[in-house]
Amino acid sequence: MHDLMALITVCTFLLTIGFILWRPNINEAYPATVGAFIVFLTGTVTFADLGAITETIGGAAITIMATIVMAIVLESFGFFNWAAEILTRTARGSGIRLFWLTNLFCFLMTLFVNNDGSILITTPILLMLLKNMGLKNRQKIPYLLSGALIATASSAPIGVSNIVNLIALKIVDMDLYMQTAMMFVPSFLGLLLLTVLLFAMFYRTLPKKLPAVKKWHFPPGGHPLKGGVLNTENRGKFMRNVLIFIFCVRVSLFVASYIHFPVSLMAVIGSAALLGWRWIYLKIPPLDMVKKTPWYILIFAFGMYVIIYGLKNIGLTELLIHYLQPLISGSLLHASVLMGALMTIMSNLFNNHPALMIGTLTLTNMGLDPLTLKVSYLASVIGSDIGSLLLPIGTLATIMWMHIIRKGGVKLNWGEYLKVTIIVIPVTVLATLVMLTYWVYWIF
Numbered sequence: 001m002h003d004l005m006a007l008i009t010v011c012t013f014l015l016t017i018g019f020i021l022w023r024p025n026i027n028e029a030y031p032a033t034v035g036a037f038i039v040f041l042t043g044t045v046t047f048a049d050l051g052a053i054t055e056t057i058g059g060a061a062i063t064i065m066a067t068i069v070m071a072i073v074l075e076s077f078g079f080f081n082w083a084a085e086i087l088t089r090t091a092r093g094s095g096i097r098l099f100w101l102t103n104l105f106c107f108l109m110t111l112f113v114n115n116d117g118s119i120l121i122t123t124p125i126l127l128m129l130l131k132n133m134g135l136k137n138r139q140k141i142p143y144l145l146s147g148a149l150i151a152t153a154s155s156a157p158i159g160v161s162n163i164v165n166l167i168a169l170k171i172v173d174m175d176l177y178m179q180t181a182m183m184f185v186p187s188f189l190g191l192l193l194l195t196v197l198l199f200a201m202f203y204r205t206l207p208k209k210l211p212a213v214k215k216w217h218f219p220p221g222g223h224p225l226k227g228g229v230l231n232t233e234n235r236g237k238f239m240r241n242v243l244i245f246i247f248c249v250r251v252s253l254f255v256a257s258y259i260h261f262p263v264s265l266m267a268v269i270g271s272a273a274l275l276g277w278r279w280i281y282l283k284i285p286p287l288d289m290v291k292k293t294p295w296y297i298l299i300f301a302f303g304m305y306v307i308i309y310g311l312k313n314i315g316l317t318e319l320l321i322h323y324l325q326p327l328i329s330g331s332l333l334h335a336s337v338l339m340g341a342l343m344t345i346m347s348n349l350f351n352n353h354p355a356l357m358i359g360t361l362t363l364t365n366m367g368l369d370p371l372t373l374k375v376s377y378l379a380s381v382i383g384s385d386i387g388s389l390l391l392p393i394g395t396l397a398t399i400m401w402m403h404i405i406r407k408g409g410v411k412l413n414w415g416e417y418l419k420v421t422i423i424v425i426p427v428t429v430l431a432t433l434v435m436l437t438y439w440v441y442w443i444f
Helices: 002-022 029-042 047-076 079-091 095-112 115-133 137-153 163-172 176-202 235-258 263-282 288-292 296-313 316-328 332-350 352-364 370-385 396-407 414-443
Strands: none
Touching (some): 047 163, 047 235, 047 263, 047 288, 047 296, 079 095, 079 235, 095 115, 095 176, 115 396, 137 176, 137 396, 163 352, 163 370, 176 370, 176 414, 296 352, 316 332, 332 370, 370 414
């Protein structure tokens, strides 16, 4: 009977992942919920396990929801169209300058919000901007693809930019402050290397001179609200003040982590204050958040973790421990490169959410010394946040991105995507893993 339950759990995991990858337009919460229910019925996950799962993902889910609320409020202020105008004006007709500005914008949006939110924000902005410029399909690809890769990979430097990173932090009992101190410098240098490699790949395709945008064509409901504070001469100053406030909220999360104040509560306080600000200036009550907030992310994270917990309970992590422990225990460099490579492979096979959860649960049961555990975990994050970009199915963010650009009329197939990532991603991952090891040696 136990073997049958184990077989059903493994099949449920594979079918759930397969369905999400096969039908990316379907809300991923549905297959995850069905899969979790089946695993629970097999008995491989108990009621006690459900309580532990809720405790593990609760804080991470609340933090991510709070940051997504901030992104929705920014949209209410007309920030996205304002940002597109700023990008166009600052580029001053140079396609090269626009490439670097685009990637900087995508990096900052992920740090300000999170990776999924950044994709949902930056991709429509870039589609609108490039369409207004009248660029051809092949000329749009460098901006869209590099922006998507940077936006998704930029969740590596800080834990609050990715829900699965936050969940994993809780599992390894590592605070946000320590994670950033160990991770920001090597992953930032890795992102810089990735951008340089992308620039080298796309240099010949990038238009050197951009067509002038004579008139902005906003999507339905996309133009900044008329008659409000955003159409005054102080619009730029107002937007700057909003960004400074959000930056302060992000910084407060690290301060909260350092002084052991609940990070999720600090995030909720920040988003509530921004909602109040919007209510005062635009007379929009916070009730619209109930409809606009993507609550399905919570359901997906919970359902997926139930399935992963089932795999753990039937012995998957024990099997991985048996093969990995002798290799990881050798040195920090071995631990970093091995875990980063493993998470890269698993993320591209099964998606980075379940891959990082499986990897983290495995690490915590290896009996590693504290420093090796932390380095192995951070290497896993590099593999799941950057290495997962090798294929479009490696992350939910890139799956959503492919859907958004196709809907926006931009053609890009798997072959064209892989032609770029097969060169830039392995080099970036390996370099970042090595830099992580030597950075940790240096600070400790």
